[in-house]
Amino acid sequence: MNKRLSIGILGGGQLGMMLCQAAKEIGIYTHIYCPDEDSPAKHFSNKFTCQDYLNEKEIINFSNSVDIITYEFENIPKETLELISNKKLRPGIKSLEQTQDRLVERKLLEKLDIPCAPYKELKNKNDFNNAITHFDNAIIKTRRFGYDGKGQIGVSQKTICDDNISALFNQSIVEKKIPFEFEFSQVSCRDIFGNVFHFPLTKNIHENHILKHSYAPLNLSNDFETNAKEITSKIITNLDHVGVLAVEFFKTKENILVNEIAPRVHNSGHWTIEGCSESQFKVHMQAVSGAKITQPKLLNECHMVNLIGEEINEWAKKKSDNEVKIHLYHKNEIKKGRKMGHLTYIKDKRID
Ligand code: ATP
Numbered sequence: 001m002n003k004r005l006s007i008g009i010l011g012g013g014q015l016g017m018m019l020c021q022a023a024k025e026i027g028i029y030t031h032i033y034c035p036d037e038d039s040p041a042k043h044f045s046n047k048f049t050c051q052d053y054l055n056e057k058e059i060i061n062f063s064n065s066v067d068i069i070t071y072e073f074e075n076i077p078k079e080t081l082e083l084i085s086n087k088k089l090r091p092g093i094k095s096l097e098q099t100q101d102r103l104v105e106r107k108l109l110e111k112l113d114i115p116c117a118p119y120k121e122l123k124n125k126n127d128f129n130n131a132i133t134h135f136d137n138a139i140i141k142t143r144r145f146g147y148d149g150k151g152q153i154g155v156s157q158k159t160i161c162d163d164n165i166s167a168l169f170n171q172s173i174v175e176k177k178i179p180f181e182f183e184f185s186q187v188s189c190r191d192i193f194g195n196v197f198h199f200p201l202t203k204n205i206h207e208n209h210i211l212k213h214s215y216a217p218l219n220l221s222n223d224f225e226t227n228a229k230e231i232t233s234k235i236i237t238n239l240d241h242v243g244v245l246a247v248e249f250f251k252t253k254e255n256i257l258v259n260e261i262a263p264r265v266h267n268s269g270h271w272t273i274e275g276c277s278e279s280q281f282k283v284h285m286q287a288v289s290g291a292k293i294t295q296p297k298l299l300n301e302c303h304m305v306n307l308i309g310e311e312i313n314e315w316a317k318k319k320s321d322n323e324v325k326i327h328l329y330h331k332n333e334i335k336k337g338r339k340m341g342h343l344t345y346i347k348d349k350r351i352d
């Protein structure tokens with residue numbers, strides 16, 4: 001009898017949790033490595049190691065214990081990945097290197113001739129003054145470790161360059177605030193043979209800088225939709241990425257602009273669990289395990305709602321039914337702004 005394939009996952013949050021759930025369905029053994037005991041994924045993985053990412057010995061043991069390693073968030077230290085053989089790591093180190101620093105990511109987009117918001121590197125007061133003069137309303141964004149809008153400050157021509165701002169010099173970019181019509185994302189997947197497929201587009205609404213609602217499928221006029229898919233194919237192929245990758249876009253009046261690349265499964269793809277024949281989590285696990293992937297079918301129109309902080313209390317004891325599926329992340333501590341679970345409303349059965 002063949003030994004079950006085992007996949008190690010760096011990171012143990014809700015994305016890791018849903019990867020483990022999907023792996024179980026397709027008979028893959030999972031081993032989570034993360035430094036946090038309060039890990040949603042540990043409840044669903046076959047094995048759990050709670051250690052620091054920079055613990056060399058433990059990372060090597062982890063690596064030796066599994067066939068393949070993937071990651072569920074982009075802020076894994078590069079040093080950690082360097083301890084893992086390139087052959088075992090999917091997606092590879094390039095996907096992470098090119099996306100965990102916003103400045104490097106912007107340079108990649110420029111190299112690939114992909115439109116994004118105008119930006120400047122923020123090194124000193126001069127850069128700040130130039131940016132607010134040129135951009136009027138702008139957003140300072142930390143180059144590394146930002147998520148859910150953390151590490152971002154909105155600025156305008158009236159903003160004084162105080163200590164809070166000068167503390168961000170040399171580690172941030174400042175970009176023009178885009179008066180977008182709406183935001184959307186493209187979640188796509190590439191297999192080891194270079195095949196790329198795309199899930200339907202998703203429209204996203206943020207509240208307090210945190211994703212709150214995703215609606216799928218989003219029907220964009222054909223040119224924009226083709227363009228979003230071409231841009232995503234260009235990025236995923238250039239990175240030689242294996243697995244799922246998501247691109248966040250702004251839709252402006254005339255164009256689409258890339259806001260961010262996530263080299264992993266993405267919150268705006270959670271609806272695919274109920275909405276598609278195969279979820280983003282399942283195809284990610286299939287792709288990293290070396291399988292040839294096929295295009296999942298759209299089954300249902302969905303509306304995903306994130307449950308943030310105390311909102312979880314209203315749903316924790318309710319049961320899923322045919323109209324709404326409740327996903328709890330089993331986090332011990334409720335914190336303001338923390339993603340605690342999500343709901344998927346199944347809007348329309350069977351779209352053919
Ligand atoms: P997340 O982890 O949720 O993706 P993040 O902290 O990585 O967030 P961004 O995706 O860059 O940061 O920004 C979060 C949100 O802030 C965006 O989805 C958008 O609503 C808003 N935003 C970011 N940049 C701009 C911009 N240039 N113009 C207008 N709004 C912006």
Ligand code: MG
Pocket residue numbers: 248259260
């Ligand atoms: Mg974002």
